[in-house]
Amino acid sequence: MSGKPGGNRAPRRDRREEEREEFDERVIDITRVAKVVKGGRHFAFRTVVVVGDNKGNVGIGIGKSRGVPESIRKGSDHARRVMEPITLAGTTIPHEVIGKHGGAKVLLRPASPGTGVIAGGGVRAVLEAAGVHDILSKSQGSNNILNVAFATLDALRQLKNVQQVAAIRGKNPQDVTPFWQRKRSEQA
Numbered sequence: 001m002s003g004k005p006g007g008n009r010a011p012r013r014d015r016r017e018e019e020r021e022e023f024d025e026r027v028i029d030i031t032r033v034a035k036v037v038k039g040g041r042h043f044a045f046r047t048v049v050v051v052g053d054n055k056g057n058v059g060i061g062i063g064k065s066r067g068v069p070e071s072i073r074k075g076s077d078h079a080r081r082v083m084e085p086i087t088l089a090g091t092t093i094p095h096e097v098i099g100k101h102g103g104a105k106v107l108l109r110p111a112s113p114g115t116g117v118i119a120g121g122g123v124r125a126v127l128e129a130a131g132v133h134d135i136l137s138k139s140q141g142s143n144n145i146l147n148v149a150f151a152t153l154d155a156l157r158q159l160k161n162v163q164q165v166a167a168i169r170g171k172n173p174q175d176v177t178p179f180w181q182r183k184r185s186e187q188a
Helices: 009-022 068-081 121-130 145-157 162-169 179-187
Strands: 024-037 040-052 057-065 097-101 104-110 135-141
Touching (some): 024 068, 024 145, 040 121, 040 145, 057 121, 097 145, 104 145, 121 135, 121 145
Antiparallel strands (some): 024 040, 040 057, 097 104, 104 135
């Protein structure tokens, strides 16, 4: 048996299952789409999946297939491939930011510890998968779930850490940190 090629398939599956467990995977939208052809309509499912590690990495993937499970698998595989790091300041974001995609606009504001994620639908899924625990948000414009999710990701991409913001403004990093973090560093 050990001489057969491909005899060690089970360990690969175990590794893949372990990899799936370490990521926070959320399906935020399943839509039935149709392609009109000469003979009629061909129906398929479009799935939007958010994958994050709850430590500052997040990605959004879209999968399309004739079956829902296959479209979810495709979406999560794509989201894993496009995961990117975002800047966090503890459990929140370092500064206020507005993200846009299509007709959707998403405003994200940092919040003090204990506030929670004040967001709905696609915005909540993206923020929680990224590892943000305290934030305020407002979705403006289009309420298309796909565009709102991508607008949230656009906002997260724009975030800069405290040192970058201080260097741009020509200020001391202590002056641009959120007020609840300033108190902690002054006491320490």
